[in-house]
Amino acid sequence: MGIFTLALGDLRERKARSALTMLGVAVGIAAIVALMSIGFGLKYSVTSQLTEMADTIMVMPGRFTQGRGYVMLGGFNERDLHDVKRISGVREAAAMFSAVKDVEHRRERKLFEVVGIDPKETHAVFGKIVKEEEGRGLRESDHKTCVVGHSIAKDLFVHEIGVNDRIKIAGRTFRVVGILEKQGGFRSEVDTQIYITKRDAKEIIGDEISMIFVRVRNIEDAERIADEIEERIDENHKIEDFTQALTMGSFIRQLEELFKILQAVLLAIASISLIVASIGIMNTMLMSVMERTHEIGVMKAIGARNRDILTIFVLESGIISVIGGILGMLIGVIGANVISVGLGSAFGIEIPAILHAEVLLGGLAVAVITGVLSGVYPAMKAARMSPVEAVRYE
Amino acid sequence: MSAEEIVRLEGVTKVYHMGKVEVQALRGVNLSVKRGEFIAILGPSGSGKSTLLNMMGCLDKPTSGKVFIEGTDTSRLNDNELAALRREKIGFVFQQFNLIHTLNALENVALPMLFAGIRRTERMKRASELLQKVGLSHRVYHKPMELSGGEQQRVAIARALANNPEIIVADEPTGNVDTDAGNVIMGIFERLNSEERRTIILVTHDFDIAARAHRKLRMTDGALL
Ligand SMILES: Nc1ncnc2c1ncn2[C@@H]1O[C@H](COP(=O)(O)OP(=O)(O)OP(=O)(O)O)[C@@H](O)[C@H]1O
Ligand SMILES: [Mg+2]
Numbered sequence: 001m002g003i004f005t006l007a008l009g010d011l012r013e014r015k016a017r018s019a020l021t022m023l024g025v026a027v028g029i030a031a032i033v034a035l036m037s038i039g040f041g042l043k044y045s046v047t048s049q050l051t052e053m054a055d056t057i058m059v060m061p062g063r064f065t066q067g068r069g070y071v072m073l074g075g076f077n078e079r080d081l082h083d084v085k086r087i088s089g090v091r092e093a094a095a096m097f098s099a100v101k102d103v104e105h106r107r108e109r110k111l112f113e114v115v116g117i118d119p120k121e122t123h124a125v126f127g128k129i130v131k132e133e134e135g136r137g138l139r140e141s142d143h144k145t146c147v148v149g150h151s152i153a154k155d156l157f158v159h160e161i162g163v164n165d166r167i168k169i170a171g172r173t174f175r176v177v178g179i180l181e182k183q184g185g186f187r188s189e190v191d192t193q194i195y196i197t198k199r200d201a202k203e204i205i206g207d208e209i210s211m212i213f214v215r216v217r218n219i220e221d222a223e224r225i226a227d228e229i230e231e232r233i234d235e236n237h238k239i240e241d242f243t244q245a246l247t248m249g250s251f252i253r254q255l256e257e258l259f260k261i262l263q264a265v266l267l268a269i270a271s272i273s274l275i276v277a278s279i280g281i282m283n284t285m286l287m288s289v290m291e292r293t294h295e296i297g298v299m300k301a302i303g304a305r306n307r308d309i310l311t312i313f314v315l316e317s318g319i320i321s322v323i324g325g326i327l328g329m330l331i332g333v334i335g336a337n338v339i340s341v342g343l344g345s346a347f348g349i350e351i352p353a354i355l356h357a358e359v360l361l362g363g364l365a366v367a368v369i370t371g372v373l374s375g376v377y378p379a380m381k382a383a384r385m386s387p388v389e390a391v392r393y394e
Numbered sequence: 395m396s397a398e399e400i401v402r403l404e405g406v407t408k409v410y411h412m413g414k415v416e417v418q419a420l421r422g423v424n425l426s427v428k429r430g431e432f433i434a435i436l437g438p439s440g441s442g443k444s445t446l447l448n449m450m451g452c453l454d455k456p457t458s459g460k461v462f463i464e465g466t467d468t469s470r471l472n473d474n475e476l477a478a479l480r481r482e483k484i485g486f487v488f489q490q491f492n493l494i495h496t497l498n499a500l501e502n503v504a505l506p507m508l509f510a511g512i513r514r515t516e517r518m519k520r521a522s523e524l525l526q527k528v529g530l531s532h533r534v535y536h537k538p539m540e541l542s543g544g545e546q547q548r549v550a551i552a553r554a555l556a557n558n559p560e561i562i563v564a565d566e567p568t569g570n571v572d573t574d575a576g577n578v579i580m581g582i583f584e585r586l587n588s589e590e591r592r593t594i595i596l597v598t599h600d601f602d603i604a605a606r607a608h609r610k611l612r613m614t615d616g617a618l619l
Contacts, residue, residue, distance in 0.1 A: 002508060009496030298492040301453050302506045302553060303481020305474055387480075388454040391492065 003308070007315035010288055018320060021284040025324025025371065026331055028274035029363045033332025033355075035266040038339050040354035043259040049187060050252050052129065055219045057226050059084065059212040059233070059245045075208025076243075080233045084212055087228050089221040094121035095209040097201040103194065104168035105157045112152060114169055114194045116201020125213045130190060135163035135178030142197050147178040151191040154179075169194065170204045184348050214245075222247040277324070278370045285317050285378035296382050297390025306383040313379030314372055321371020325364040332363065399465075400561060400593050401427035401450055406459035408445050408616075419445040421616040422459065429560070432587045432594045434604035437613030443597040444565050446613065450595060451486045451563040452479050463561070481510055485554025487564035487596075491546040493538040499525060499549045500534045506556035524552035528582055544575025551582055562586060564596040568603055580606055 011018040061075055076095070085093045097116035102109050119138040138147055146169065153161040153176075161167065165176045174196065183190045196204075214229065216222050226245035233243040289296070296309055336353035343351050408420040419442045427433060427450075435443050448454040449461050452468055461468045463483055468476065480486070493502045503521040512520075525534055528548040538546055547567060554562055562583070568576035580603060586592045596607070604610050612619040 002514065005497070005501070006494075009494075013496060294492075295494055298488075298494065299505070299509075300477065301451070301480060301486050301488075301492075302509070303477055303557065304509045305477040307474075308509050386454070388448050391453070391488070 003311055003315060006312050007319060010292065010316060011319060014288075017284060017287075021280050021320050022324035022327060024277040024280035025321050025367055026328035028270070028277035028370075029325050029328025029367050030331035030335055031273045032267065032270040032366070033329055033359055033363045034335035034339060034353075035270045036263065036359045037332070037336035037353045037355050038343075038351060039259070039263045039266045040356060040359075041336075041340060041352040042262070043256070044354055045349070045351050046259075047252055047255060050248060050255070053248050054252065055216050055222065056125070056248045057214040057216065057222060057229065057245050058248070058251075059214060059229055059243060061210075061242060062244060075210050076212060076233060077207065077209065077236075080236055081209060081212060083232050083236065084214060084229055087225060087232065089217050089225050090214055091217050092121065092124040092215045094118060094125040094213045095198070096211045096213070097198065097205045097208070098193075098210045099205045101170040101204060103152075105161055105165070106159045108157050108159070110156065112192060112194055113189075114196060114201075114205065116196050116198050116205055118198040125215050130183065130187070131181050132178040133181045135176070137178055138195060138197055140197075142177065144172065144174050144200060145177045145197070146174040147180060147195040148176055149191045149193045150180050150182040152194065156192070169196070172204065174200075182348070184350065188349075219249060222249055274366065274370060278374045281317050281320060281371055281374040282378060284320070285313060285375050286381070288316065289313060289378045289382040292382070293385065293390050293393040296385055297387050297393065300385070300387035301391055309383040309385075310376075310379045313382050314375045317371045317375025317379070318368065321367045321374075322364075324371070325367025328367060329360050329363055333360075398428045399426055400429045400431075400463070401425070401595070402462040403446075403449065404460045404462070406446075406449055406456045406461060408442070408449070408454070409457045418616050420449070420456070423616075423618055425611075425618060427593060427595060429593055430587070430591045432583075432606075432608045433596070433611060434607035434609070435595070435597045435611045435613060436599070436601070436604050439599075441613040442616040443613050445616075447563055447565050447595065447597055450561075451484050452476050453486070477509075481506055482557050483559050483561060485551075485556075485559040485562045487547070487550050487554050487562065487567045489566040489569040491538070491543070491550045491570070493546055493549055493553070495538050498535045498537050499530060499541070499552075502538070502549055503552045503556055506553060510557050521552070521556070524555055525549070527555075528552045529578075542575070543571045544578060547571055547575070547579055548582065551579070555586075559592075561593045561595070564594070566597050566599065568598065568600065576600070576603065 081093060081095045084090060094117065098113055100111050101114045103112045103114070117138065119140050119142070132147065133150065135147070138145065146167070148161055161176055161179070163176055163179065166173050167176060168174070180190060214225070216225050226247050229245040230243045234240055299309065333355060336355065340351055340353040343349060403423050403425040406420055406423045407418070410417040410419055423446060435446065437443050445454070449456055452461070452463065455469070463479060468479065471479065494505065497505065500518065500521050503524050504517040507517040507520065522531070522534060525531055528551055530545060530548055530552070533541060533545060538549070541549065547570070564583070568579050571579065583594050583596065584606060587594050598604050
């Protein structure tokens with residue numbers, strides 16, 4: 001028997017109340033652990049896809065304006081593409097021609113983004129990040145053929161589109177040679193695009209290049225090259241700020257900033273439940289102190305110091321919060337995985353639950369600190385009682 | 395102050411405030427208790443016996459006047475020093491036993507030693523010796539609920555003896571037990587007084603019990619006669 005037994009005695013005596021208070025703490029900690037883990041997972045799933053392309057630069061005509069987002073200003077031409085390819089440090093550059101066109105499959109017509117690419121260039125820039133699920137990719141020699149995004153082929157028309165089917169794009173018949181794998185996540189737009197060759201694109205989309213993808217030799221040069229690209233193309237068109245060259249690196253950094261804010265918001269939301277839990281502990285401890293007033297008086301009468309009484313009650317709330325905290329960690333880990341699987345099956349995006357040791361230990365530490373702090377006021381109340389008054393209390 | 399004097403009260407008054415009404419529980423009590431004395435305090439209900447005992451047990455502070463324990467002016471002590479005094483010098487026995495009901499007999503007796511910082515093995519050894527002394531070696535692991543009133547009071551006496559105090563203060567220790575159990579309890583107090591020379595101050599309503607003390611004090615309306 002020690003001080004610990006005295007603190008435990010009350011918890012054991014009022015099992016239901018102690019358990020509910022612990023559950024309150026557990027929910028608070030679980031919320032923190034689960035939300036933080038999902039936050040880290042979200043960040044990972046987005047940035048990992050992007051870091052595969054860390055050495056790319058996206059070149060677009062137009063600019064970001066305050067309030068209206070991105071405004072497109074016309075397009076690039078073949079000379080721009082040629083100039084970009086000649087900038088030192090540029091490994092490859094690929095042009096894309098895109099426009100929204102109507103697509104007809106078995107008498108059903110819908111609007112989709114049609115993207116014209118040069119198969120050789122595109123392969124050089126993107127390698128084989130986007131693979132075909134059925135059929136094959138576009139070839140240089142192809143004529144009136146297309147590769148269809150996964151969602152368009154499988155979900156968006158009443159009849160599925162298969163390899164060798166014929167579909168009409170802007171009134172002209174194309175043969176489907178391949179269907180792309182499902183992308184999801186940050187590349188989900190690919191799932192609703194149709195790819196055709198540059199040559200065919202000139203016919204239906206026009207001559208204007210809507211975007212150029214550049215792959216650099218050294219990531220360290222990316223910013224310099226981006227500046228040079230902007231300068232060169234602006235000069236070609238004699239318009240200032242006509243070109244936006246966005247390095248994936250800076251994009252990733254911006255995203256990471258965004259994720260920091262997201263994590264902070266998640267933490268703030270989760271903290272609300274922790275505040276509720278802390279009020280719960282304080283309530284339980286105040287009740288415990290009140291119910292044990294007589295006992296406190298007796299202990300003081302037989303020589304307990306204020307400090308002894310304080311220790312008993314702080315220990316009691318400490319035990320509640322440690323057990324609650326450990327429970328919360330477990331629930332949090334399970335919860336994070338459940339959310340991860342749930343998001344996966346509901347939205348088709350894979351967000352892993354990433355458990356950082358710091359989050360788990362931090363959660364436990366927060367639980368203990370909250371528990372002890374919420375216990376201090378009731379414990380001080382108990383410690384300061386006058387022995388006679390407390391003994392008389394029944 | 396003679397060397398033999400162990401407790402001394404000088405002009406002790408206690409006023410309770412019940413809203414606007416003032417209750418004069420003690421009206422200037424003077425008392426000197428010698429080492430090894432066995433004192434019984436008698437008096438009608440509400441005369442202030444418990445209030446007086448609480449002063450001597452350092453559970454309460456007088457409104458005016460002074461309480462000396464072994465020559466120490468208790469009004470000069472802080473909370474910690476008062477706790478030490480209650481722990482080391484005074485053993486308090488209540489009418490209602492007041493055992494901690496979540497702890498068994500042994501743990502209850504060991505509790506004052508826990509507060510005194512005595513090692514666990516030492517605590518348990520001494521606690522079981524004390525339970526043997528009050529004739530309860532067969533009830534060591536019983537919880538208070540599982541003991542009779544007389545047995546509970548004997549556990550409480552063993553607890554009061556935990557840190558070997560010289561003064562035992564008991565407020566109607568036989569008030570909640572039958573005559574036989576009361577006799578056993580009084581036998582223990584008598585032995586503690588005659589064999590171990592401990593100072594005993596007890597409050598009682600029972601004249602037979604009071605007759606066993608060396609000195610009888612009568613209280614009426616907050617004053618000693
Ligand atoms: N905490 C208190 N607040 C207000 N009045 C009190 C308090 N404690 C005692 N009193 C009053 O002081 C007076 C003396 O009370 P005390 O308990 O000392 O009497 P007692 O002689 O022990 O009585 P009994 O024989 O019934 O135990 C009583 O009138 C009582 O009502
Ligand atoms: Mg009384």
